Amino acid sequence: MTAALLSIRNLTVRFHGERGETVAVDGVSFDLNAGETLAIVGESGSGKSVTMLAVMGLLAKAGVTADNIFGCGRNLLNAGDVEMRAIRGRQIGMIFQDPMTSLNPVLTIGRQLTEMFEIHLGLSGAASRKGAIDLLNLVGVPSAGTRLKDYPHQFSGGMRQRVMIAMAVACKPQILIADEPTTALDVTIQAQILEILSGLQSEFGMAMIMISHDLGVVAGIADRMLVMHSGRIVEQGLVDDVFANPQMPYTRSLLAAVPRFDLETEMTP
Amino acid sequence: MQLYVMGRIVQLIPVLLLVSLIVFLIMHALPGDPATLMLAGAEGGMTSPERLAELREQMGLNDPLVVQYWHFVSGAATGDLGNSIRFREPVLQMILSRLDSTVELALFGLLCSLVIGVPLGLLAAARQGGWIDAVCMSLSYLGASIPVYWLGLMMIFVFAFNLGWFPASGGTSWNSLVLPSLSLGLINAGLVARLMRSSMIEVNGEDYMRTGRAKGLSPGLLLRRHGLKNALIPVVTILGLQFGNMLAGTVVTETVFSRPGVGRLVVSAILSKDYPLVQGAVLFLATVYVTVNLIVDIIYAWLDPRIRYGR
Ligand SMILES: Nc1ncnc2c1ncn2[C@@H]1O[C@H](COP(=O)(O)OP(=O)(O)O)[C@@H](O)[C@H]1O
Ligand SMILES: [Mg+2]
Numbered sequence: 001m002t003a004a005l006l007s008i009r010n011l012t013v014r015f016h017g018e019r020g021e022t023v024a025v026d027g028v029s030f031d032l033n034a035g036e037t038l039a040i041v042g043e044s045g046s047g048k049s050v051t052m053l054a055v056m057g058l059l060a061k062a063g064v065t066a067d068n069i070f071g072c073g074r075n076l077l078n079a080g081d082v083e084m085r086a087i088r089g090r091q092i093g094m095i096f097q098d099p100m101t102s103l104n105p106v107l108t109i110g111r112q113l114t115e116m117f118e119i120h121l122g123l124s125g126a127a128s129r130k131g132a133i134d135l136l137n138l139v140g141v142p143s144a145g146t147r148l149k150d151y152p153h154q155f156s157g158g159m160r161q162r163v164m165i166a167m168a169v170a171c172k173p174q175i176l177i178a179d180e181p182t183t184a185l186d187v188t189i190q191a192q193i194l195e196i197l198s199g200l201q202s203e204f205g206m207a208m209i210m211i212s213h214d215l216g217v218v219a220g221i222a223d224r225m226l227v228m229h230s231g232r233i234v235e236q237g238l239v240d241d242v243f244a245n246p247q248m249p250y251t252r253s254l255l256a257a258v259p260r261f262d263l264e265t266e267m268t269p
Numbered sequence: 270m271q272l273y274v275m276g277r278i279v280q281l282i283p284v285l286l287l288v289s290l291i292v293f294l295i296m297h298a299l300p301g302d303p304a305t306l307m308l309a310g311a312e313g314g315m316t317s318p319e320r321l322a323e324l325r326e327q328m329g330l331n332d333p334l335v336v337q338y339w340h341f342v343s344g345a346a347t348g349d350l351g352n353s354i355r356f357r358e359p360v361l362q363m364i365l366s367r368l369d370s371t372v373e374l375a376l377f378g379l380l381c382s383l384v385i386g387v388p389l390g391l392l393a394a395a396r397q398g399g400w401i402d403a404v405c406m407s408l409s410y411l412g413a414s415i416p417v418y419w420l421g422l423m424m425i426f427v428f429a430f431n432l433g434w435f436p437a438s439g440g441t442s443w444n445s446l447v448l449p450s451l452s453l454g455l456i457n458a459g460l461v462a463r464l465m466r467s468s469m470i471e472v473n474g475e476d477y478m479r480t481g482r483a484k485g486l487s488p489g490l491l492l493r494r495h496g497l498k499n500a501l502i503p504v505v506t507i508l509g510l511q512f513g514n515m516l517a518g519t520v521v522t523e524t525v526f527s528r529p530g531v532g533r534l535v536v537s538a539i540l541s542k543d544y545p546l547v548q549g550a551v552l553f554l555a556t557v558y559v560t561v562n563l564i565v566d567i568i569y570a571w572l573d574p575r576i577r578y579g580r
Binding site: 094101106116153 | 475476477479480481482483484485486487490494495498499502572573574575
């Protein structure tokens with residue numbers, strides 16, 4: 001077996017609040033292999049986002065400990081600020097849940113896209129502009145050339161999430177983390193966004209971590225899945241196996257809560 | 270953007286009309302009769318009733334209030350604010366000849382408050398909860414609680430009399446501007462620092478800042494390109510609203526430092542009951558005030574595209 005692209009051992013995250021300490025992530029270990037899509041599911045508050053933010057080194061005020069966080073050929077646990085910055089956006093791209101608030105309202109879409117090329121690839125001017133237009137075309141934003149001048153509030157939610165995706169994949173990262181990328185969107189838009197994500201994944205050969213509390217999303221897109229519950233991984237395996245034969249009662253209750261559209265469509269001709 | 274600015278300028282007209290009406294009514298509600306005062310000033314109190322009646326007729330004081338208001342407004346619209354009773358000079362000229370001194374003071378005061386307040390607030394936000402934060406915030410409260418005139422007097426005492434670095438009064442040379450604008454600026458610097466701090470802390474917690482970090486931006490670039498503009502929006506708004514305080518501050522500062530400005534002119538006009546001068550100067554300052562607010566709104570629209578595009 002080849003070495004995993006991302007390997008996490010015994011990750012624990014503690015927050016120090018006014019009413020004592022909360023353990024948001026409690027001894028999580030998993031691997032992500034090159035090119036695969038790994039889903040992390042679990043109810044809201046189970047520690048999915050915090051896990052990935054800890055890997056990215058984006059939890060300033062939390063206590064993050066682990067035996068090992070190994071990613072993109074580096075030890076991310078002990079990486080310095082400069083080293084982490086070269087990984088964020090360049091080796092690991094990240095998309096967040098709420099496209100309405102995740103883009104800077106006072107900068108144009110073009111500026112927010114081109115700065116990816118500027119800081120990671122040293123491109124500027126016409127080259128980065130062309131790169132930005134190519135990216136917008138890639139994620140299906142119409143009339144990309146003129147829309148670079150527009151501000152986020154001039155885009156719909158779905159279009160903004162496309163821009164977020166374009167930004168995250170601008171430097172062709174090895175890993176794309178999508179943290180509930182469709183939760184804030186209309187159902188019709190959700191399917192388009194998922195399609196774009198899996199299209200980009202195979203085109204760029206990225207590994208993807210898809211965080212969701214929606215098992216319907218997971219079923220369509222992921223190879224393997226982890227089930228998280230109050231900071232722990234309670235079950236993991238191939239998506240088909242877990243769906244067909246859930247081992248843990250918690251997973252069974254999650255599955256029971258999902259309307260099975262796939263079964264219904266089979267039954268009604 | 271041009272459309273936005275044009276629209277805002279048109280909106281100023283009713284505001285200024287209202288201000289002129291209020292100033293006019295207050296002036297006419299106050300006791301004292303301009304004609305009597307004028308004669309008292311000119312002829313040493315020997316006022317014959319015939320002379321008074323003649324003058325009242327001449328000055329249009331017997332006309333109905335509506336007509337008098339019309340004269341005031343139509344005059345003001347063409348730049349004629351009447352003549353000062355005491356100095357017998359056109360009010361507008363008197364104001365304009367002292368205006369650059371006041372504008373200079375207000376601008377440098379504003380500049381001082383920004384130059385001191387913004388970095389202090391940013392520093393405090395970056396070291397939130399630490400001792401630097403505590404020191405910055407204590408200084409800002411201190412600044413905000415000291416009266417302008419006291420600070421001005423202390424500055425004169427220390428920097429003019431004891432150290433002799435700057436002149437204590439007067440107002441033509443550059444170094445005579447330092448102490449007045451510092452004392453005016455320091456008062457507002459505290460406010461700016463506290464606003465800047467809370468605004469920056471709030472912006473730091475926004476999702477788009479997390480996006481910036483996830484993109485791999487360095488803290489410096491993240492602050493300059495993504496944080497600062499967003500964090501300045503509330504500061505600019507409040508500073509615009511505070512400009513009235515700033516104008517009031519120039520009145521006090523000009524008096525303390527004996528600077529020949531509009532503020533001091535108004536004070537002496539009030540003391541000598543020079544009604545046309547007070548009336549004209551107040552209308553003039555109100556015009557300056559709304560114009561500055563317009564400029565602030567334009568800066569605000571430039572900072573925040575959501576306003577520029579009418580959303
Ligand atoms: N910055 C923070 N400070 C304190 N507690 C936090 C913070 N971020 C997350 N938590 C807590 O950590 C737990 C896991 O949160 P999260 O990973 O966001 O859940 P989710 O699985 O919905 O993504 C929650 O109980 C949440 O309240
Ligand atoms: Mg989450």
